[in-house]
Amino acid sequence: MSGADPEAVQACARLLDNAQRDVRDVEMITASNPWIDVERAYDIQDALRTIKQARGAHVTGMKMGLTSYPKMKQMGVDTPIYGFLTDELAVDDGGTVDTATLIHPKVEAEIAFVTARELSGPHCDEAQVLAATAFVLPAIELIDSRYRDFKFDLPSVIADNTSASRYAVGSRPSALDGLDLGTLGVVLEKNGQVMEVGTGAAVLGHPATAVAMLVNMLHARGQTLPAGSLVLSGAATAAIPVVAGDSVLVRADGLGTVGFRLR
Ligand code: OOG
Ligand code: MG
Numbered sequence: 001m002s003g004a005d006p007e008a009v010q011a012c013a014r015l016l017d018n019a020q021r022d023v024r025d026v027e028m029i030t031a032s033n034p035w036i037d038v039e040r041a042y043d044i045q046d047a048l049r050t051i052k053q054a055r056g057a058h059v060t061g062m063k064m065g066l067t068s069y070p071k072m073k074q075m076g077v078d079t080p081i082y083g084f085l086t087d088e089l090a091v092d093d094g095g096t097v098d099t100a101t102l103i104h105p106k107v108e109a110e111i112a113f114v115t116a117r118e119l120s121g122p123h124c125d126e127a128q129v130l131a132a133t134a135f136v137l138p139a140i141e142l143i144d145s146r147y148r149d150f151k152f153d154l155p156s157v158i159a160d161n162t163s164a165s166r167y168a169v170g171s172r173p174s175a176l177d178g179l180d181l182g183t184l185g186v187v188l189e190k191n192g193q194v195m196e197v198g199t200g201a202a203v204l205g206h207p208a209t210a211v212a213m214l215v216n217m218l219h220a221r222g223q224t225l226p227a228g229s230l231v232l233s234g235a236a237t238a239a240i241p242v243v244a245g246d247s248v249l250v251r252a253d254g255l256g257t258v259g260f261r262l263r
Contacts (some may be wrong), residue, residue: 004040008033011110013047016160019146025103028147028156033087041158042221047085048161051103056084060230063141065162067210068202069109074238080204082214083162085230095260097142105144107242108189108235109198110249111181111207112139112169118227119211121219129208129215135173136181138252140260142166143239148229163213167232170250170258179254182206186236189249193261195199198236209234212227254259 021027029044039238048061065071065081072078091097099105107231108242114136144165147151157163175194181200188196200207215225225231242248242262249259 004035004043008035008045009040009043012036012044012159013051013226016044016146017048017051023101023103025148026146028152029159030153030156036155036159036187038155038158041155042148044159045083045161052086052088056086060086060087060090061085061232062214062225062229063162063164063167063232064210064214064234065147065157067213068198068236070198070202070238072234076229077152079154080210080213080234081154081158081162082217083164085095085164085167085232086122089164089166091142091166091260093168093258093260095168097166097260097262099262102144104150105142105165105242106239107140107142107188107248108239109182109186109196109237109252110232111126111186111203111252111255112137112175113208113211113231113233115225115229115231118224119175119215120224121216121255126206126213126217127209128210129211130176133176133208135175136179136255137169138186138250138253138255138258139167139169140248140250140258141235142242165224167189170256171232172256174255176207181208182257184255187251188237188240189251190242190246191241195240196237200236202236203234214216
């Protein structure tokens with residue numbers, strides 16, 4: 001944490017953790033903390049992870065964000081970012097999410113990877129990711145920025161663990177043989193209606209490229225992606241708002257479906 005006051009980093013992490021637990025939005029964190037650049041923002045995210053682990057949460061994997069043109073355009077931020085996933089965020093395929101625990105949820109369609117081997121940077125590429133992939137799954141990410149009106153700049157959203165809130169993956173793993181993730185189509189439905197359509201190509205040209213970018217970004221912070229990691233490669237569609245009573249479903253070509261309901 002060179003260059004930043006460790007206590008200030010801790011205080012920011014606690015503020016964001018409390019906002020999530022209290023289901024209360026807060027002002028974008030850089031507004032009152034102009035010292036937070038991208039590096040300091042990842043320091044805050046690391047501190048947030050430590051706080052959650054100390055409370056008993058287990059890290060289940062990682063997520064990439066803002067890897068797709070629909071999302072960059074929607075959020076007005078144009079650099080990919082990463083966050084972490086914990087068991088507390090996991091929702092069963094076919095399960096239910098309680099909106100009383102959420103501020104202003106949105107859902108997006110993603111492709112998830114599960115790795116069989118450790119991956120490390122700095123030169124990880126799409127081929128290495130594909131060779132290390134055990135299987136892929138269709139995924140829904142539910143994002144819920146802790147910031148008022150979902151408005152943030154790049155350091156703020158990184159500090160807030162890239163809006164991570166819930167995720168669900170499909171129940172049927174698919175091997176990569178015979179799949180072209182670069183052209184695969186994904187459909188996001190709400191209450192039986194198609195809301196957004198996308199393709200793997202929307203995610204940096206190929207979702208494995210997003211995983212490789214994650215590995216190289218982790219390397220820059222002295223970390224690797226352990227074997228057995230689940231990685232959400234980033235939304236292939238824009239995100240859509242959801243409220244209690246909605247049900248959402250993602251269909252991905254050749255990968256099957258995943259869905260849940262909000263109450
Ligand atoms: C940031 C998280 C973006 C994705 O898949 O692009 C993200 C946000 O839009 O709130 O998870
Ligand atoms: Mg996402």
